[in-house]
Amino acid sequence: MAILAPNEVSGSLQDPVTVVRKEPQVPPNIYTFFEMNTKRDGTKDIDAGHEFMLEAWKSAWAARGWNPIILTLDDAKKHPDFDYYSNQFMKLSSNEAFIFGGSYNYMCLMRWLAMAAQRVDGWMSDYDTYPLHITSSDGHYLPNGGKFTVFERYVPSLISASASEWDRLAIDVIEQVLDKFAAEGTQVRYSDMYALEDLWNKSPEENRVFIAILRVDSYPYAEMHKMDCEKASNLLALHLAHSYTRHARDHGLIPDSLSDNERYKYSTVIEQDWQEQCSSNRLNLRH
Numbered sequence: 254m255a256i257l258a259p260n261e262v263s264g265s266l267q268d269p270v271t272v273v274r275k276e277p278q279v280p281p282n283i284y285t286f287f288e289m290n291t292k293r294d295g296t297k298d299i300d301a302g303h304e305f306m307l308e309a310w311k312s313a314w315a316a317r318g319w320n321p322i323i324l325t326l327d328d329a330k331k332h333p334d335f336d337y338y339s340n341q342f343m344k345l346s347s348n349e350a351f352i353f354g355g356s357y358n359y360m361c362l363m364r365w366l367a368m369a370a371q372r373v374d375g376w377m378s379d380y381d382t383y384p385l386h387i388t389s390s391d392g393h394y395l396p397n398g399g400k401f402t403v404f405e406r407y408v409p410s411l412i413s414a415s416a417s418e419w420d421r422l423a424i425d426v427i428e429q430v431l432d433k434f435a436a437e438g439t440q441v442r443y444s445d446m447y448a449l450e451d452l453w454n455k456s457p458e459e460n461r462v463f464i465a466i467l468r469v470d471s472y473p474y475a476e477m478h479k480m481d482c483e484k485a486s487n488l489l490a491l492h493l494a495h496s497y498t499r500h501a502r503d504h505g506l507i508p509d510s511l512s513d514n515e516r517y518k519y520s521t522v523i524e525q526d527w528q529e530q531c532s533s534n535r536l537n538l539r540h
Contacts, residue, residue, distance in 0.1 A: 266391040266489075273395040273415070275374050281392025283319040284377040285310060286364030288326040291355035293347050298357070302514030309517035310380045318389030323380075326360070329367035338366065338427050350439035352430065361445045362430060365423035372416050374399060379410045379492065382469065383520035385527070387411075387489040401463040407450035410492040411469045422463060425452055471497035473523065474506040480523075482531035491520055 266272065275281070287307055289297050307323060314321040329335055342362070343354035352358045368377050374395055396402050399415035401422050414422070429448035433441060449463075456462040469492050473485035498516045501507045511519060 266387070266396050267394050268396075271396070271398060273374070273399040275393050275395060277393070280318045280320045280389050282322055282373070282375055283314045283392065284322050284324055284368055284371070284375060285380040285382075286324045286328075286360070286367050286377075287380055288360050288363070290357040290360050291347075293356075295347070305514070306380055306517050309520070310378075310383065313383040313520055314378075317384045317387070319384075319392055324364065324367040324371075326363055326367070328370055329363040332366040332370040332423075334424065335363075335366055335370075338431075339363065341431055345439050350434075351442050352434075352439070352444075358444050362427050365419075365426055365445065369416075369420040369423040371419075374415045375419075376411070376413045377409075378412070378490065379494070381494055381516065382410045382490050382492045383517075384490050385485070385488045385524065391489075397464050403449065403463060403465050404467070404489060405469040405492060406465045406467050407453060408446055408469075408492065409449060410494070411490050418463075425462065472501040472506050472519070474501070474526075477505055477507070478526065480526045480530045482527075485523075485527055485531060491523055493517065493519060 285307075287303065289303070292298055311321040311323070329339075339354070342350075342352055342356075342359050345353045347353040347356070352362070364377075368375075376392055395413055395415060399418060401414040401418040402412065403409060404411040404413075426445050426448045429452055430443060430445070433443045433448070433451075452462045453465055468487060468489040470484065470488055471492055471494065473481050473488060473491075475481045493516045495513050495516075498507070498511070498513055502509055502511065507519060
């Protein structure tokens with residue numbers, strides 16, 4: 254089997270020349286991470302509809318033949334470096350630091366350790382990312398020779414990687430955040446997404462630290478209820494993030510009545526619109 258050079262990207266998730274076949278598993282696992290975060294005033298963020306989002310995520314991936322698994326902070330604690338890295342943020346003041354123990358962005362960093370602690374080759378998505386054209390058959394492969402692959406450029410909404418790659422990038426991302434804080438102070442607005450982008454930009458072009466492609470996007474509409482079929486045809490999954498939902502509302506792509514906490518409901522609307530409007534490229538729902 255030919256393994257891709259660092260700057261090459263496989264066009265197919267199942268290209269036998271450029272992918273790694275995983276151990277047979279039916280259905281394949283898809284992981285996400287959730288732990289209730291703590292706000293600056295010390296209260297838990299319990300009013301964001303998390304339980305509905307998680308249930309919708311599980312249902313969407315299970316309906317496509319995947320085995321959805323929700324990781325938590327307890328999983329991150331199984332990583333041998335958890336105590337060291339967690340303590341770096343636990344000692345920071347919630348009144349000053351952008352990332353502090355228990356905060357939203359702290360949890361975003363700990364999810365990397367949670368996934369790395371699984372010690373498996375696998376796929377992971379945000380819990381507001383829903384499958385569109387990706388199939389359960391794709392879950393049995395690791396694109397790009399198992400090299401760490403982010404499918405929304407620098408946004409970690411959908412990722413595939415070998416076990417060793419997960420561990421490598423988990424440490425790289427957290428170290429990058431700590432380096433940023435050391436250089437510019439802990440108040441700088443910085444997250445795992447910005448760390449991914451900086452890791453990419455500072456790595457040599459001929460040997461990128463990971464592969465970044467764009468096969469995940471948000472609301473693929475040209476206008477309200479009119480799908481951009483060309484854009485949607487290339488999407489493996491839909492990332493219906495808070496910011497994307499606000500942008501779609503502001504630009505008249507989705508109803509004003511769709512709240513951030515109810516955005517999960519639109520994943521099924523998008524799928525239906527795709528099937529009804531883009532008939533020449535209809536998605537074959539085999540699961």
